[in-house]
Amino acid sequence: MRKLLRHLSHYKKESILGPLFKLLEALLELWVPLVVAAIIDRGIAQGDKGCTVRLSLLLAGLGVVGLVSSVTAQYFAAKAAVGFGERVRHRLFAHIQTLSYSQIDTIGTSTLITRMTGDMNQVQGSVNMSLRLLLRSPFVVFGAMIMAFTVDRQAALVFAVTIPLLSAVVFGVMLACIPLYRRVQEKLDEVLLTVRENLVGVRVIRAFRKEEDERQRFRERHASLTGAQEYVGKIAALMNPVTYVIINGAVAVLIYVGALRVDQGLLTQGEVVALYNYMSQILVELIKLASLIIGLTKSVACGNRIQAVLDMVPDMTFPDKAPEGMPSSSDAAAIAFRGVGLRYAGAGDHALRDITFTASPGDTIGVIGGTGAGKSSLVNLIPRFYDATEGEVLVDGVNVKAYPKAALRGKIGVVPQKAVLFKGSIRENLRWGNPEADDDTLYQALEAAQAAEFVAGKEGGLDYEIAQGGKNLSGGQRQRLTIARALVRRPAVLILDDSASALDYATDAALRQALRNLPYRPTVFIVSQRAASLLHADKILVLDDGQMVGMGRHEELLRSCVVYAEIYASQFRGEDDLSVGIGKEGDSYAGKE
């Protein structure tokens, strides 16, 4: 948290002036009881109306100056806090972009989003409140005590006892409640989960007739929630009554001590009133301070979570310069895996084990296997999205770890499994592949990706606006655009990670034909579940549970590799050539057709 606050240093002036003006206001407030005392002792006791009016006007004047200084303070505090938020958000966003895939997997995107939004707002709000109140409240509390000492030392001792006592109660109760409130929140989450499950799984629950069990489950969970709420309620409810007793006890003692001093002629009646007023000021401020501090502890937790992200050192470093003798041509690249193993951070078992193969420039390599066999893991090693934990991956004979980031990734066009597009025009999206590409290049890529026709049909062609998440395109259209995007950079290596699953057979075939005829002859990796898509590959890698169980051309594998033969047979049952299902994109089961 402290490290995070360094970002405030750009707003040094505001962060100092804000609290300073706040202190000025507090100082004026502390002056008020003295003025009232003077009114009683001089104005009332001596019947001096002129003096009374003058002093009352002074009170009003103090109010005006107080207003001006607190408005100034609010402005500086807001400026510093908002500026601080802007800087940290910028840093955070920039930093996250340097993290590796495996770090992003470890943290999880939803967590990152919460850090940048919810946590960030909380911290910014707290910085604002702290600048305004963190100094003011203790200042008023201790200021009141010090003023009491200037009025009468002996009577002021009552303050010296009362303040620690009140603080102990206020902070004690609040601190005791924090973990209890957290427990309430956990129990509420459980109740929420129960409700959610019952909605999402309503058909299954009704099919299995679990309604009564679910009601029971809900009642139990909610009883536990209500119990926790009532318990913390009882403890939180202690604060006001206990502080009330302490304050009034202190007032009684104060007046009595004051009476003794007045009787001895050491104190005036007005001064007793002043002491009494100081006493009532401290309680309000102590409660404000305590709730501020509770809020702060929450924000410190948020701040630490943000700092934890900022503290993550990117675990993948790329050399700045290409080493001597690095092939620089953008011709098709050769790929080699030598005894490669991969184990994801935190995973129990290897995702890949001892993979060795080579691909010559311009080859088409097919990768096939069941779910979780390691197909995507394998191709992700080529652009170095993850680092191999054993063995080495070579591109053009050079270990991928020796390439500068841009040099390696610039060679490779990736079409991810999930067809991700971004809000913006089709042109903007395609230019992700190469910011300098002209429309001709874009059209060539679209042509090869079998997307030219539908893009031409869209209003505005390349200028057609894609909605967030590509919602205004069909799955097949999205997929073809992501393929075009990768082709725009004329990659030496093209990786299609199960990227044709939403295409019908004819389009899939035309796409493969077009890829074979690309003038720059990239080395192509096709990950697929369909054996039909790989029939003409130069080499097919068959993966099963992270191991390579077969490698070769289709005909060889059909004879030599059991797993491959099984996959093939499962897809080519009967006399029909293809078993692409009817209505294969599936129905939504919402019953809303």
Place this chain on the structure above:
Amino acid sequence: MQGRNNASSNDAVWKKVLCRIGVYRWLLALSVGLAGVSTALTLWIPLLAGHAIDCVVARGNVDFVTLRGILGKIVLSAAVTAALQWLMNTVNNKIAFEVVRDIRTEAFEKIQRLPLRYLDAHAYGEIVSRVISDADQFGDGLLMGFTQFFTGVITILGTLLFMLRIHAGIAAVVVVMTPLSLVVARFIATRTHTMFRLQSETRGEQTALIDEMMNHQKVVQAFGHEEASLADFDEINRRLSACSLRATFFSSLTNPGTRFVNNMVYAAVTLAGALAAIGGSITPGVLAAFLSYVNQYTKPFNEISGVMTELQNSLACAERVFDLIEQPAQSSDETLPSMSESVSGQVTLDHVSFSYVPQTRLIENFCLDVKPGQRVAIVGPTGCGKTTLINLLMRFYDVDDGAIRVDGEDIRSVTRASLRRSYGMVLQETWLRQGSIRENITMGKPDADEDEMIAAAKAAHAHSFIRRLPDGYDTVIGEDGGSLSQGQKQLLCIARVMLCLPPMLILDEATSSIDTRTEGKIQDAFGEMMKGRTSFIVAHRLSTIRDADVILVMKDGHVTEQGRHETLLAQGGFYASLYNSQFAT
């Protein structure tokens, strides 16, 4: 007109809320009583302090006897007040939390009885937020209302009474000036409203960008797009910062503003009080009491205006929960007999008509007779309404006209539970609950023993992957299957049905999201299950379709053709064209 509508619907909501609170009426009466007594005592104490100060006039002029008596009273009444306050707060908590619990339980139990028609038409998130956050916010408002509203009102009235009794003139100063602080607060709130709206819009824009870039960070990095997206982010960030500064600053003026008004009231009361004291109509002690009343009097005003907004807000929340609670439930079937446990599996659809919305007729006058053990394949293009039939067979929805009979018995003449007991259902959209694998498999038969469960898992080809999980059958999976793959989830769902194996089955074949080897296993498991059972299969695979006894071809929600594969092909209708476009090359 609008206002009146709002008011009357507010009244209606109030009535419902009060009705639920009515259960706790004795506690409520206790709470109000405690509030009255403790507030009265709270108001008495400054007056006592004032009298005490009047006992302390000057050197040698201190009435210690009276003083001691008064101070004793202060301490005693503070102690009593404190005890009453604590009791009141505890009672308030109890009422608020239990009312919320009651309402939530009502809502949850309603969900169990709501027709699928309602649940399908509403986003789950929306219903969850009604049951959880709306109820929660309602509870907060209720609690705040109890604790602050009563005491606030009593404090204001009490203070007014005390002040009027002591000195009407000074009281008038307070009464006239205090509402000014409310005016200031209201003024600032309305002026900052648009600023806050702009801030939350810009924030929403930024969150959307963050969401997009974080979720697809891997694509961003794969294409080296980091700097460009940072530039987009910074542009929004700067705009957010600018409008946030305005909103934050202007809204933070509320406290200085109201404090300023209060300070002015304080100065005015001091002046008026001091002049009155000089005139001899009040004592300095009474002036001190007055000044502490001024502080006490303005506070509840600010609180109450907060409470009113909060209550308004919480009433709106309550209305949303009640809206859910008052939805008509599905018809009760408590008095109906159960369906026989040993049905043969003959299913008849007798002139069935059905539609989701009255305007668009879907299934009309549809007849089908399925003999025990037959397989019915339902085919058609995406979105043709294949699931509609499942909805009707399982009685998730009721037919509009005609009847569905199982073994000759209208399914509406037996309990839903007993009908559903005779069906085993595996949907493509798998659903698993948070809990262990064991709990999930034995869902339909909680008393199944270990061997039965393992046998079912083996039959579903799920045993081998379950065994490899960290804790085997006791592995706890998260909400909706958590880390399991789609295929594994479906195998678990099959195992779940395998354990009970009812006489009739409803199966939804996998689509392309599952790899072909797992899909093969699922196929085998399906085949195992279907032996000798009446089965309805939403079919995607040619082999399943060809083996079916009856194929129902659906298009745009209607059943357009029915018959066996060869017959339908020969007809040369929609099925034939579908078959040719999808399967033939």
